[in-house]
Amino acid sequence: MEKLQPILETKNLKKYFNVNAGILHAVDDISVSIMPRKTLGVVGESGCGKSTLGRTILRLIEPTSGEIFFKGEKIVQSKSARMREMRMKMQIIFQDPYSSINPRMTVSEIIAEYMLFHKLYRSKAEVWNRTAQLMNTVGLARRLANAYPHELDGGRRQRIGIARALSVNPEFIVCDEPVSALDVSIQAQILNLLLELQKEFGLTYMFITHDLSVVKHISDEIMVMYLGQCVEKAPADDLFRNPRHPYTKALLSAIPVPDIRTRDKEIITIKGEVKSPINPTAGCRFAGRCEFADNRCTQTDVPLTIIGQNHLCACVRAKEI
Amino acid sequence: MKETLLEVTDLVVKYKTDLETVSAVNGISFNLNKGETLGIVGETGAGKTTTALTILKLLPERVGIIENGRILFEGKDLLSLSERDMMKMRGDKISMIFQDPMSSLNPVHTIGAQIAEALKLHNEKNRTKEQLETRVDEVLEMVGIPPSRKGDYPHQFSGGMKQRVVIAIALACEPDLLIADEPTTALDVTIQAQVLMLMRELRDRLQTAMILITHDLGVVAQMCDRVAVMYAGELVETGTLKDIFTGERHHPYTKGLFGSIPKLNGESKSPLSPIEGLMPDPTDLPAGCSFYPRCPHASEQCLLKQSDAILSSTHTVRCRLFGKEA
Ligand SMILES: Nc1ncnc2c1ncn2[C@@H]1O[C@H](COP(=O)(O)OP(=O)(O)OP(=O)(O)O)[C@@H](O)[C@H]1O
Ligand SMILES: Nc1ncnc2c1ncn2[C@@H]1O[C@H](COP(=O)(O)OP(=O)(O)OP(=O)(O)O)[C@@H](O)[C@H]1O
Ligand SMILES: [Mg+2]
Ligand SMILES: [Mg+2]
Secondary structure, eight states: OOOOOOSEEEEEEEEEEEETTEEEEEEEEEEEEEOTTOEEEEEOOTTSSHHHHHHHHTTSSOOSEEEEEETTEEOOSOOOHHHHHHHHTEEEEOSOGGGGSOTTSOHHHHHHHHHHHTTOSSSHHHHHHHHHHHHHHTTOOGGGGGOOGGGSOHHHHHHHHHHHHHTTOOSEEEEESTTTTSOHHHHHHHHHHHHHHHHHHTOEEEEEOSOHHHHHHHOSEEEEEETTEEEEEEEHHHHHHSOOSHHHHHHHHTSOOSOGGGTTOOOOOOOSOOOOOBSOOSSOTTGGGOTTOOTHHHHSOOOOEEEETTEEEOOTTTTTO | OOOEEEEEEEEEEEEEOSSOEEEEEEEEEEEEETTOEEEEEOOTTSSHHHHHHHHTTOSOTTTEEEEEEEEEETTEEGGGSOHHHHHHHHHHTEEEEOSSHHHHSOTTSOHHHHHHHHHHHTTTTTOOHHHHHHHHHHHHHHTTOOGGGTTSOGGGSOHHHHHHHHHHHHHHTOOSEEEEESTTTTSOHHHHHHHHHHHHHHHHHHTOEEEEEESOHHHHHHHOSEEEEEETTEEEEEEEHHHHHSSSOOOHHHHHHHHHSOOTTSOTTOOOOOOOSOOOOTTSOOSSOTTGGGOTTOOGGGGSOOOOEESSSSOEEOSGGGGGGO
């Protein structure tokens, strides 16, 4: 059998920012590989580098070092027709679609924007036909075609963002907190839509969120990030059943579960809060908050190691705790 | 018998501007006992914050109008109190925590000064300066912040620390009632867990009654004794935690809310059961049940004004499906 090729791969991807206080390690050596039609969930707390990772993969920001491959082909900074075509196959959906759309454009103009820009169709009529079809696909009523985004609620605005991303027939979509700003009933509508679209069009997702129930629901595999690094990566069910990194354990235990039987469950509280990612010192970046830390944790960097099937963890004590 | 602390009856609140009239709260009634925690859950625009602001009489002047209702606090009618008496009430007896900690902290004063101010304003006027400082240290310690940091300004604190300071200020005068409006929504989950544990511990120690406003059913399950589910300005279902979180007899909206949240033990990638459609326009609410345009059980009877069906001494549902049992 032919070996399946990942849709997206990163190798040792890094993005550092120069800031007043030093060098900020926003994304620090991330290697991922996402197979076709699968979803990689990326979780972690505010500022751990999730959005920077997503944007760097699409080269909306230039990586400091490392490589990105789309279907085995290296993505480089170039305006060649080939690169433009490949990058069109990779799209992004933002938390607040409003911030990435021109408020003076109507719904149908926004959805048609990329198709017109990339000259995907020969005639305007074809573009409008396709726009109408996309509105239908994402569940936007036709009568909204001439509405302005500010007249619409968050859920509908998110549908516009999704329709626009779909308009260029992408294969890979980075979803950056696409439901975080929405009410739960609307959030559920959008999650269902994303799952349906994945099935129908064979899409591959990188799904960024800080909501652990959402990530569990939508992902095949989950990566937990802490201060720019991956501390644990595993199949979704496995990660929730058998978290091994102390940070993952704390994170999962902190979820307020909507079930009264778990009311007095034990929460692993971690002291303090996420440190600054500026000029980090060697060693595990979680060590300062970790109840299991000993001197091994702060001497040298802790590599991600295989601790089970498809299960990676960056903790020297993963096997003992 | 438990002692009633707060009694809200038939409250109707509207926002009236030149352009429109928003029906934000449409006839809600509930009680809160001493030491008890009531969760008010509902989605954006349901009227949760308006309810809180009404109890504190902090509605925007001229725009926010209480059209009907009575609010009794320890038997006293809050709506007929003068602003001066109400101010005293807000200091000594009822405190509020807002969602955004920055809105309640002053950026140009130190953390310590702001806590001292809260203490002075309220019941601790006769303390000497030293006594006051000791008390500030105690309050900071109570929320897990080293007193050595009281000279810091709010911007030097992280979001979680700021919210803990806000909680410290709200609890400094040991109020009988704390109204917390989405106190942890802006926080990361591990910090949220810290803050919720802190609130739970202080509430239990000080015997504070609490109204916890949230859209997160998980937070409700972990924190509350009783729950009121709010939709379009009405309480569509109220009950004990057990009434709301177990059993089959619920308002269709409550069922929709639970169906919308991904379950941690559920099947990955299986479809959720969301509520179709959107919240109704609060300037133009449907007649009768305001949920019927989205309700899978809607029928003609839903166009009539609904009353509460009493399912048990603790559990009520405002839906005709249960009407015969009322
Ligand atoms: N353009 C920039 N210049 C300097 N620092 C930046 C820049 N963009 C991001 N950062 C920093 O990089 C780190 C990672 O930020 P990022 O937005 O990727 O985090 P995140 O995980 O998406 O957080 P959130 O959950 O809050 O969205 C943060 O410390 C942030 O302050
Ligand atoms: N000052 C105001 N003027 C006019 N309308 C207002 C005002 N404040 C609130 N509203 C409206 O009143 C209704 C109820 O708002 P409220 O803030 O009480 O809802 P909420 O349940 O707290 O929502 P959220 O979950 O978003 O905080 C909404 O339709 C809102 O737009
Ligand atoms: Mg982000
Ligand atoms: Mg509110």
